[in-house]
Amino acid sequence: MNYKISLRLTVFNCIAASLIVTLAQHGHAQTYMPQKNGQFYLPDEWLLGSGQTFHYRVPATSGGRPLGSREPTRGERNAVDRISELFAASESKVLLLGDGSEIVDMRLKAPAREDGLLLSASIDKSVTAFSAGIAVCDGKIALDTLASDVLPELAGTDIGKTTLRDNLKMASGTTRAFDDSQSLTAEETADMQSGRKSFMDFLKGRLGVARFWTKPGERFDYKSQDPLLVGMMVTAAYGMHGKKFREWQTEYFFPKVQTSDRRIQGTDRFAYAQSDGNTRMTLKDWARLAVFIQASRKSTGCYGDFIREATSTQIQSDRRFAKMYNGYGYFTWTDNQDIPNSYSALGYGGQAIVWSTTNDKYIIVFSNSTSAREIHRMAKLWLESQ
Numbered sequence: 001m002n003y004k005i006s007l008r009l010t011v012f013n014c015i016a017a018s019l020i021v022t023l024a025q026h027g028h029a030q031t032y033m034p035q036k037n038g039q040f041y042l043p044d045e046w047l048l049g050s051g052q053t054f055h056y057r058v059p060a061t062s063g064g065r066p067l068g069s070r071e072p073t074r075g076e077r078n079a080v081d082r083i084s085e086l087f088a089a090s091e092s093k094v095l096l097l098g099d100g101s102e103i104v105d106m107r108l109k110a111p112a113r114e115d116g117l118l119l120s121a122s123i124d125k126s127v128t129a130f131s132a133g134i135a136v137c138d139g140k141i142a143l144d145t146l147a148s149d150v151l152p153e154l155a156g157t158d159i160g161k162t163t164l165r166d167n168l169k170m171a172s173g174t175t176r177a178f179d180d181s182q183s184l185t186a187e188e189t190a191d192m193q194s195g196r197k198s199f200m201d202f203l204k205g206r207l208g209v210a211r212f213w214t215k216p217g218e219r220f221d222y223k224s225q226d227p228l229l230v231g232m233m234v235t236a237a238y239g240m241h242g243k244k245f246r247e248w249q250t251e252y253f254f255p256k257v258q259t260s261d262r263r264i265q266g267t268d269r270f271a272y273a274q275s276d277g278n279t280r281m282t283l284k285d286w287a288r289l290a291v292f293i294q295a296s297r298k299s300t301g302c303y304g305d306f307i308r309e310a311t312s313t314q315i316q317s318d319r320r321f322a323k324m325y326n327g328y329g330y331f332t333w334t335d336n337q338d339i340p341n342s343y344s345a346l347g348y349g350g351q352a353i354v355w356s357t358t359n360d361k362y363i364i365v366f367s368n369s370t371s372a373r374e375i376h377r378m379a380k381l382w383l384e385s386q
Contacts (some may be wrong), residue, residue: 014115026219033348042349043367047093047119048112051264051280056246056271064260065288069103072385079385080105083378090374092350092367094118094283097382100360101291106283115279117264118366121347122181124266125227128275128330129168130293131253132234136164138252141237143168148227150236152299153200159208159225164217164233166217167226168330169315173212176221181321181348183207183224195269199228200242220315220328224276227331231275245273257292259285276363277347290353290362297357311343322346322372339378342383346372354379361385 072080080097084107088094093112097105098374108114120127135141136324144164147154154160162172177183184192184202189196207225210213212218232242238356246265254263259281266278281289296307313327313334325344333344336354345353350367352375363379 016235024158027373031087033182036369037372039369040348040350042119042121042227042351043368044093044111047349047366047368048116049119049280051266051278052118053219054267054269055278056265056267056273058250058254058263058265061260064285065258065291066283067101067102067103067113067287067291070099072104075386076104077384079381081132083381084124086374086378087225090350090367091369092289092365092375094364094366095378096283096287096300098287098290098362098363098364103287108283110153112366114284115261115282117262118283118286119347119351120277120279120281121349121351122277123345123347123353124275124277124279125331125352126345126353127279127289128230129310130289130307131249132168132230132330133162133303133310134252134256135234135237136300136306141233145233145237147233150233151229151242154203154208157204157208159203159229160211162216166231167230169217169231170220170222170226170328170331171217171315172223172226172229173210173214173216173219175207175209175223177223181222182222192268198243198268198270199272199274200232200270203232217315220318222318222321227276228272228274229299230331231273243267243271243273243277246271257285257289259288261285283366286353286364290355294355294360294362297355311357324372324376336376339371339380339383342379352379354383356383359383 034043039174085353087107093109095107096103136143139163145164147162148160159172159174166172175183187201203225231245235245235248236242239250246267261282264280266274293307296303297311310330311332312329314329317325317328322333325333325335333346336342341357343355350370352365353362355362361383363382
């Protein structure tokens with residue numbers, strides 16, 4: 001049964017009000033994230049909102065990675081014109097076509113604004129993986145480090161026996177996500193929102209229980225707890241409490257990205273990071289992230305090696321939520337049947353950054369409800385244009 005979502009509700013009221021229960025092939029698959037015409041859907045209040053009062057907030061700073069602009073080449077003009085038509089006909093709110101540090105085209109639909117914040121949805125999973133690479137290359141944690149080695153509160157749990165690599169591959173082997181890709185039930189979400197339970201409580205409980213007979217690391221299964229755990233592991237490896245991942249990112253990751261605008265990042269009421277999908281940045285800061293990853297992928301040294309691994313297939317995808325992707329790196333989608341020689345960060349409702357592996361081009365899209373296939377049509381035109 002679907003309950004109509006009032007666009008006047010806050011993000012968390014929306015969650016509580018949009019409970020949908022369906023019957024899946026192997027039992028009940030609970031979903032509570034909003035949908036529209038059977039598609040994942042993010043209302044403007046989510047996509048363009050400012051989060052909750054208890055979320056982690058960072059003010060704007062001076063400077064930032066330089067971003068220039070240029071006109072499309074003659075060969076690119078047809079692609080840009082066709083992309084413009086596709087964007088206009090979609091439920092996408094924001095589009096940016098980049099080539100290295102140069103922005104070639106940028107489009108917004110009201111109420112989106114250039115200086116407004118854009119919700120990552122699960123693009124944040126990729127950000128969590130890229131952040132973890134800093135910790136690995138700092139020598140603070142290894143890909144084979146067990147979760148319980150840095151988080152003793154997980155000793156004796158199944159998820160505590162998984163490694164950083166297992167979780168980055170979305171292969172902890174623990175509780176399966178529901179049909180909306182979320183791991184928490186509506187009731188658990190309410191407990192999190194109210195402060196009755198923390199993300200750590202869920203990892204020590206239902207979300208940390210083994211599901212597969214295979215060893216951790218062997219079987220892909222998209223879900224929320226793996227990126228939640230990675231954020232905690234990285235923070236604990238620096239001797240900080242596991243709930244300080246957002247502070248850690250502010251000190252160790254985002255200065256390397258060279259963001260400059262304000263940022264809001266999701267946490268629970270205990271300050272554990274919602275590192276599976278809740279970072280809000282401006283469009284140009286998302287572009288700075290895209291440029292940083294593209295440049296890092298071409299660099300030498302430990303972090304370049306890590307990003308090349310993260311954006312290359314490490315495990316075969318089960319295609320449950322992204323049917324056109326055959327592979328998965330570290331919280332990043334690979335082996336795109338629609339666009340060879342690319343890798344992607346994807347989010348609920350149609351958030352995407354798609355990068356080329358053969359040139360410096362990338363596309364950024366933030367949407368209310370746009371399918372990956374629609375995004376790929378635009379991305380293919382841009383990434384393959386000359």
